[in-house]
Amino acid sequence: MERIVNDFQLNIATANGTGSQSANLILLHTMFSMGVPVSGKNLFPSNISGLPTWYILRVSDRGYQAPADRTHIQIIMNKATWDDDIANCLPGTLILFNEDVKMPVDRDDCIVIGVPMTKMARGLNPKLGRMISNMVYVGVLAEILELDQNKLNNAIADQFKGKARAIELNLEAVNLGRAFINENVDTDMIPYRIENREMDDDVFLVEGNEAVALGSHYGGVGLLCWYPITPSSSLAEALIAYIPEIRTDENGDHLCAVIQAEDELAAAGMVIGGGWSGIRAMTATSGPGISLMSEFIGLAYFAEIPSVIWDINRTGPSTGLPTRTQQGDLSMLYEASHGDTTHPILIPGNMQECFEYGWKAFDIAERLQSLVFGFSDLDLGMNNWACKGFEYPDTPMDRGKVLRTQAELDAIENYGRYRDVDGDGIPYRTLPGSGLDPILYRGTGHDEDGTYSEKPEVYQALMMRLKRKMDNARTWLPQPVLREEVEKEVGIIYYGSMENSIQEIDDILEDEIGRKVSQCRVRSLPLSPVVEQFIRDHETVIVLEINRDGQLYGILRRELPNELIPKVHSAAYSDGLPPRARHYSELIKGVLKEVGQ
Amino acid sequence: MSIKLNVIDLPKDDYTGGKSTLCPGCGHDQISTVIINSAWENGLKPEMVAKMSGIGCSSKTPAYFLSKSHGFNTVHGRMPSVTTGAAMGNRDLTFIAVSGDGDSASIGIGQFIHAVRRNLDMVYVLENNGVYGLTKGQYSATAVKGSKKKKGDINKHQPIDLCKLAVNLGCTFVARSFSGSKKQLTALMKAAMSHKGFALIDVISPCVTFNNNDESLRSYTYVKDNDLELHAYDYIPTYTPIEGIEIPEGEFHDITLFDGSVLRLETIGSDHDPTDAVAAMAALHQAEIDNKHVTGLLYFDSNKSTAIEDQCLVDTPLADVPDEVMRPSAASLEILNTRFRGKD
Numbered sequence: 001m002e003r004i005v006n007d008f009q010l011n012i013a014t015a016n017g018t019g020s021q022s023a024n025l026i027l028l029h030t031m032f033s034m035g036v037p038v039s040g041k042n043l044f045p046s047n048i049s050g051l052p053t054w055y056i057l058r059v060s061d062r063g064y065q066a067p068a069d070r071t072h073i074q075i076i077m078n079k080a081t082w083d084d085d086i087a088n089c090l091p092g093t094l095i096l097f098n099e100d101v102k103m104p105v106d107r108d109d110c111i112v113i114g115v116p117m118t119k120m121a122r123g124l125n126p127k128l129g130r131m132i133s134n135m136v137y138v139g140v141l142a143e144i145l146e147l148d149q150n151k152l153n154n155a156i157a158d159q160f161k162g163k164a165r166a167i168e169l170n171l172e173a174v175n176l177g178r179a180f181i182n183e184n185v186d187t188d189m190i191p192y193r194i195e196n197r198e199m200d201d202d203v204f205l206v207e208g209n210e211a212v213a214l215g216s217h218y219g220g221v222g223l224l225c226w227y228p229i230t231p232s233s234s235l236a237e238a239l240i241a242y243i244p245e246i247r248t249d250e251n252g253d254h255l256c257a258v259i260q261a262e263d264e265l266a267a268a269g270m271v272i273g274g275g276w277s278g279i280r281a282m283t284a285t286s287g288p289g290i291s292l293m294s295e296f297i298g299l300a301y302f303a304e305i306p307s308v309i310w311d312i313n314r315t316g317p318s319t320g321l322p323t324r325t326q327q328g329d330l331s332m333l334y335e336a337s338h339g340d341t342t343h344p345i346l347i348p349g350n351m352q353e354c355f356e357y358g359w360k361a362f363d364i365a366e367r368l369q370s371l372v373f374g375f376s377d378l379d380l381g382m383n384n385w386a387c388k389g390f391e392y393p394d395t396p397m398d399r400g401k402v403l404r405t406q407a408e409l410d411a412i413e414n415y416g417r418y419r420d421v422d423g424d425g426i427p428y429r430t431l432p433g434s435g436l437d438p439i440l441y442r443g444t445g446h447d448e449d450g451t452y453s454e455k456p457e458v459y460q461a462l463m464m465r466l467k468r469k470m471d472n473a474r475t476w477l478p479q480p481v482l483r484e485e486v487e488k489e490v491g492i493i494y495y496g497s498m499e500n501s502i503q504e505i506d507d508i509l510e511d512e513i514g515r516k517v518s519q520c521r522v523r524s525l526p527l528s529p530v531v532e533q534f535i536r537d538h539e540t541v542i543v544l545e546i547n548r549d550g551q552l553y554g555i556l557r558r559e560l561p562n563e564l565i566p567k568v569h570s571a572a573y574s575d576g577l578p579p580r581a582r583h584y585s586e587l588i589k590g591v592l593k594e595v596g597q
Numbered sequence: 598m599s600i601k602l603n604v605i606d607l608p609k610d611d612y613t614g615g616k617s618t619l620c621p622g623c624g625h626d627q628i629s630t631v632i633i634n635s636a637w638e639n640g641l642k643p644e645m646v647a648k649m650s651g652i653g654c655s656s657k658t659p660a661y662f663l664s665k666s667h668g669f670n671t672v673h674g675r676m677p678s679v680t681t682g683a684a685m686g687n688r689d690l691t692f693i694a695v696s697g698d699g700d701s702a703s704i705g706i707g708q709f710i711h712a713v714r715r716n717l718d719m720v721y722v723l724e725n726n727g728v729y730g731l732t733k734g735q736y737s738a739t740a741v742k743g744s745k746k747k748k749g750d751i752n753k754h755q756p757i758d759l760c761k762l763a764v765n766l767g768c769t770f771v772a773r774s775f776s777g778s779k780k781q782l783t784a785l786m787k788a789a790m791s792h793k794g795f796a797l798i799d800v801i802s803p804c805v806t807f808n809n810n811d812e813s814l815r816s817y818t819y820v821k822d823n824d825l826e827l828h829a830y831d832y833i834p835t836y837t838p839i840e841g842i843e844i845p846e847g848e849f850h851d852i853t854l855f856d857g858s859v860l861r862l863e864t865i866g867s868d869h870d871p872t873d874a875v876a877a878m879a880a881l882h883q884a885e886i887d888n889k890h891v892t893g894l895l896y897f898d899s900n901k902s903t904a905i906e907d908q909c910l911v912d913t914p915l916a917d918v919p920d921e922v923m924r925p926s927a928a929s930l931e932i933l934n935t936r937f938r939g940k941d
Contacts, residue, residue: 203938261678265708273683
């Protein structure tokens with residue numbers, strides 16, 4: 001049989017809380033350490049134990065990281081989803097199932113192999129049988145796919161760090177799985193194989209939330225306040241975990257305070273208190289948390305307090321699908337809180353940017369004296385992604401316009417906390433404890449000296465200055481990444497975790513309709529003028545988003561000059577799962593057909 | 598005539614604020630005066646004080662005292678969280694916070710509770726009048742059952758007593774006072790400023806516009822006639838030799854505060870032990886049954902660690918730590934990158 005090497009998708013159906021995550025990560029790390037481009041997606045339930053979980057492993061020499069159109073190898077362990085998992089298999093799928101579940105698999109059009117996984121695992125250890133049975137499928141796959149046993153050994157050792165007995169037991173289970181296939185299955189009838197590839201051995205796997213957490217430390221974060229919420233909790237927990245190693249002085253005293261707040265409102269208030277006092281403070285949350293924080297977000301905007309909030313987007317609205325992904329919070333973040341507001345948003349698309357924007361968010365917040373959002377999502381934040389390494393900040397911290405001495409204050413003619421003395425919309429500030437020109441900060445209307453005011457002309461001038469301040473930032477916030485074709489016919493605008501699907505979308509369009517498209521990856525809001533130029537330069541522009549309504553498309557429609565609006569189109573789609581190239585390539589084809597291109 | 602200076606050689610003018618815009622005769626203005634006098638007499642450095650408040654009549658008052666201190670008039674009911682964040686940033690600041698009964702007993706009761714729970718080092722002055730003034734006189738959650746404000750029906754709901762709540766939560770300094778009792782309030786205010794930890798002073802402060810009528814249990818006349826004082830108080834600052842203080846004729850005992858100053862409790866009537874939480878609850882409960890207002894230091898505990906102490910932070914306020922110390926070294930990142938790559 002003709003072999004299919006490094007180009008297929010595995011789907012592993014288990015129940016959560018059964019230890020399957022360890023088995024799946026071992027598979028991921030083994031393949032990754034063989035130099036094979038691979039991505040793993042954990043589709044987990046909002047539950048502690050017993051509900052269905054799927055793990056999708058995409059192996060692709062072309063580097064595709066999003067889930068594919070179809071599954072090639074289906075592992076079935078979970079009784080609860082048994083029938084659906086089997087029904088979803090397309091003809092030709094290799095189905096590996098746990099025979100001991102004693103459920104039928106009636107698919108003549110597939111390659112079906114039953115393995116008595118539970119029985120084999122119980123033979124090793126009766127008590128831990130259920131957990132170890134997951135390692136049996138690792139062994140089964142290792143034998144069929146010809147995984148490198150040394151790499152597999154290393155992955156197991158890493159996963160069960162230092163626990164000799166666990167390592168031994170899991171290795172035995174793998175060996176049993178291998179032996180079963182060796183004795184009972186002619187693997188020549190199965191086409192799928194993994195082959196070693198040369199890969200830069202500086203590349204490693206990391207989760208986006210951990211990358212942001214580390215980046216925040218290298219931004220000198222002094223206060224983390226948080227309230228647990230999926231999928232952001234692992235960001236806060238990673239940040240906390242690194243404090244003993246990289247954020248203590250010679251006495252072991254901490255340089256970063258951590259408060260698990262009573263709710264998201266309090267977390268936001270603490271961030272603002274920290275920013276007001278002169279430190280770099282942040283919180284991490286998800287959509288429901290942002291909704292609760294909205295009043296404080298307006299205070300940070302209006303009183304001009306540097307603050308950082310990371311939104312790890314999950315599927316909304318309301319409680320929504322708490323363990324699924326989306327880009328559904330973008331428009332809310334951009335204008336969060338009542339009245340006229342605008343907040344800068346940093347949108348990383350890979351692990352290096354997660355780290356970079358982790359520290360940069362503070363520079364931007366302090367420079368603008370405003371609240372800055374980091375915008376990630378569950379897919380980027382909680383799945384493992386390849387990373388070339390984290391780069392140390394290339395600039396000293398930008399602390400913004402803070403006056404720390406009387407001489408600095410005296411050097412400014414006609415100082416006022418909210419007076420635009422430099423003409424860039426950004427005033428100077430002094431800190432509590434400095435004794436320098438103290439004022440009572442407030443969320444009420446205020447004049448240039450910070451004194452309460454309800455005067456129409458004072459309010460209007462203040463609001464226009466705040467707008468000017470944000471508009472000026474368009475040219476120096478992280479600029480879009482462009483990949484432009486010579487023939488500038490079709491341009492695609494996208495952002496964030498869509499980065500992981502874009503290459504495949506691009507290839508589908510070229511393969512199937514012979515179209516080469518330019519790409520513009522937006523990395524911040526408010527939008528750079530480069531985005532407008534990109535739109536101007538192309539005949540048709542399509543905005544790809546993981547939401548229902550086309551939220552960036554909506555922002556573009558409002559901010560673009562009228563004459564450009566007719567050529568901008570939306571390709572928005574969201575079902576809770578990570579973006580699949582096929583959905584978007586079809587939407588793009590639809591738009592192109594509609595406009596006659 | 599020479600201007601009188603305090604222990605750090607500052608005139609009282611350095612502790613005053615802007616002109617009040619509250620109703621003439623408002624109890625809150627008397628409290629502001631007590632804050633000014635106490636801060637001046639205690640010799641607090643104005644620049645090291647941070648004035649915090651939420652929203653409401655009471656929360657406007659930080660504009661009327663200590664104009665040489667930074668302040669933050671935050672959002673409704675959320676002052677405790679902003680104060681918590683600021684305390685983490687600058688542990689050397691003295692936080693003097695003003696809140697009201699709407700702010701603390703309704704919209705912000707959760708934040709009040711959690712600030713107490715963390716024993717955040719702050720003076721929390723609750724200006725308690727039982728009504729919402731700025732929105733024109735609705736009952737608040739501390740309004741006494743059976744009380745009647747100037748316009749409207751008798752209040753049918755039982756009150757939330759924030760002193761009871763605070764004692765139950767293990768608050769380290771719980772006092773109740775009356776805006777008309779200047780001597781008692783001043784001694785308690787000074788003691789609260791000298792305390793390490795969360796110091797609550799629930800000050801009954803009659804609303805002259807909406808809740809000062811004869812049927813109200815929060816009117817000046819009613820509170821004055823029904824004030825059960827636990828002790829008479831003398832505050833003895835650190836800079837006054839204790840030998841120079843006149844010994845009271847009756848029984849007394851002293852409480853030593855964190856900064857070394859002393860609050861002297863002189864027995865009047867039954868002797869309340871402020872280290873006894875059960876006695877504090879009993880006194881509050883009995884006063885409620887009798888429609889009285891029990892005032893004085895209800896509860897005191899000097900042994901609990903504060904929110905800042907629990908953090909194990911460096912001694913220098915984080916806001917003053919140099920950037921190059923706050924940002925970890927390039928070498929540390931190299932170690933992490935190497936570990937991620939499995940090459941360590």
